[in-house]
Amino acid sequence: MSVSVLFRIEDLLVQFGGLRAIDAFSMEVEQGSIHALIGPNGAGKSTVLNCVSRFVTPRSGRMVFDGRDLLAARPHVVTRMGIARTFQNIELCREMSVLENVLVGAMSQTPRYLPFLPGFARGRIERDAVMQAEALLERTGLLPFRDAKAADLDFGRQKLLDLTRALAAKPRMLFLDEPAAGLRNAEITALDALLVDLVRGGGLTIVLVEHVMQLVMSVADHITVLNFGRRIADGGPAEIRRNPDVIEAYLGTDAHAAG
Amino acid sequence: MFGSPPLRHQIVLLVLVAIGFALPPFVPEYYLFLLNSLMVWAALALGLDLLMGWSGQFAFAHMAFFGVGCYGTVILTKQLDLPFLLAMPGGALIAAVVGFLVAIPSTRLRSIYLALATFAFAEGARFVFNSWTGLTGGPDGLRIPTMTIAGWKMTSDRQVFPVLAIILAMLLFATQQIVRSRFGREMSAVRDSEHVAMASGIDVRRVKVLAFTVSALYSGIAGGMYALINSFINAQQFGMDGAVLALSMVVVGGMGSIPGVLIGVVLIGLLPVVLQTKLRSMQLWQELIYGVMLTLSVTFMPRGIWGAVTGALRGRR
Numbered sequence: 001m002s003v004s005v006l007f008r009i010e011d012l013l014v015q016f017g018g019l020r021a022i023d024a025f026s027m028e029v030e031q032g033s034i035h036a037l038i039g040p041n042g043a044g045k046s047t048v049l050n051c052v053s054r055f056v057t058p059r060s061g062r063m064v065f066d067g068r069d070l071l072a073a074r075p076h077v078v079t080r081m082g083i084a085r086t087f088q089n090i091e092l093c094r095e096m097s098v099l100e101n102v103l104v105g106a107m108s109q110t111p112r113y114l115p116f117l118p119g120f121a122r123g124r125i126e127r128d129a130v131m132q133a134e135a136l137l138e139r140t141g142l143l144p145f146r147d148a149k150a151a152d153l154d155f156g157r158q159k160l161l162d163l164t165r166a167l168a169a170k171p172r173m174l175f176l177d178e179p180a181a182g183l184r185n186a187e188i189t190a191l192d193a194l195l196v197d198l199v200r201g202g203g204l205t206i207v208l209v210e211h212v213m214q215l216v217m218s219v220a221d222h223i224t225v226l227n228f229g230r231r232i233a234d235g236g237p238a239e240i241r242r243n244p245d246v247i248e249a250y251l252g253t254d255a256h257a258a259g
Numbered sequence: 260m261f262g263s264p265p266l267r268h269q270i271v272l273l274v275l276v277a278i279g280f281a282l283p284p285f286v287p288e289y290y291l292f293l294l295n296s297l298m299v300w301a302a303l304a305l306g307l308d309l310l311m312g313w314s315g316q317f318a319f320a321h322m323a324f325f326g327v328g329c330y331g332t333v334i335l336t337k338q339l340d341l342p343f344l345l346a347m348p349g350g351a352l353i354a355a356v357v358g359f360l361v362a363i364p365s366t367r368l369r370s371i372y373l374a375l376a377t378f379a380f381a382e383g384a385r386f387v388f389n390s391w392t393g394l395t396g397g398p399d400g401l402r403i404p405t406m407t408i409a410g411w412k413m414t415s416d417r418q419v420f421p422v423l424a425i426i427l428a429m430l431l432f433a434t435q436q437i438v439r440s441r442f443g444r445e446m447s448a449v450r451d452s453e454h455v456a457m458a459s460g461i462d463v464r465r466v467k468v469l470a471f472t473v474s475a476l477y478s479g480i481a482g483g484m485y486a487l488i489n490s491f492i493n494a495q496q497f498g499m500d501g502a503v504l505a506l507s508m509v510v511v512g513g514m515g516s517i518p519g520v521l522i523g524v525v526l527i528g529l530l531p532v533v534l535q536t537k538l539r540s541m542q543l544w545q546e547l548i549y550g551v552m553l554t555l556s557v558t559f560m561p562r563g564i565w566g567a568v569t570g571a572l573r574g575r576r
Binding site: 053054055074075076077079080084085087091092093094095096100101103104105106107108110112113115122125126165166168169 | 433436437440441442443444445447448450451452454455456457458459460461462463515
């Protein structure tokens, strides 16, 4: 069986002042998999993600996506290479409509034109972009809210819009930063179904950043566990569930002392 | 929201141009002078709004670009004997180039730091206007020669009025096209969330520099228009009071909307005139009234008059 590695992080080191936020961290993400990156709060998961997005520059290490060096790319180029992301603390273009947010997400897929030439190219480009955005909104169930202001949506739908916006970039790899946080159970079930569908049916690779372990067990093919900036475990869900280091990181050592 | 603007928006522009030609014979020269000034302010405020309202950058350098455009137009007319239709675009282009050069370092800054850096640049530019005696006439200023357009000598506000109406209509058309284009969407995304913009593949630095440059071009065009309605310029005309006035127009009228900016221009622009003619002693209170209006507007109508009106209409439906 040959599996191909789509994305690789090697020996990542991120330092904020005297704090080593990420220390000698490595992980490999296989093409077409759902890979979970989990760890307790403050473990450094979002920092890893911010390195990938090039919002944070690591002190050392390598990040390679499909054979290309991510550290050589500026943030917008990362997206154009095929990596999209959502945000833990929902970031949206709040003053813009739901549709406009998705059009922003599709920007890397929308050809350029000169604003002053109201010719056919412009009309066709904009019509195509709107049609594709609407198709995507239909898929995530937000089409009825097409013209609502993003800031006016409820929390769950704002998270869904964040995801829809990220999907509009037609990524090959999608990083989701705590997509389930704050969602109701029914919403989580629907989200899981959508993610599995995107990966199995659409060939997408997903990295799920999450601190609630139970949420990822059912969908993840592979799990990497991070604590205090270091990788403490890496393997399949069943393996991770039994790993004593992981149990300790999540439950603390008192469990052993009591037992 | 995106795509070409609806036809009715362009009819408004044609009406503006038609008024530009129809009005002058029937209106006293003084009122035409007022309307001419308002059109210059409108050009300046539209450019400022592209930067502030659409791309979310609070910069205070527009009076400097206004000055560069105005001096540029006058100097090109005087020294090279160019007709207005070459001198004005020339001056505006110089303003845009200066804007581009200022944008490269200053768009690395955000919020109050951007405001301070551009404020410093504007004061620096005023110092240059005042000191480069060989070019700008220094503190004595420059007398503006009579401009010619297609062989016509522009000697009165009556003659200038249609010219400014056409330029403003063109700027309004350009603004509509820009804000509803892909680039307009990029600017709005940068304004609302730089993180979302970057994560969507938008080159945030490029958008900021481009918005800054286009805004400087508008200010430069406004400067060229100003040269047409004045007979004399010196550095004092490009100071901070003008910057505050333009800022008030955009904020009170409604940032990020063309009708809002135009409402702000008319209200704030006519205020000193009303104060002068109706309440002679109130002229002293002008600055205070601006301040109070700005404060009230920001507190009670954060989206300006236009934002409050459209918000109320939407709420009623």
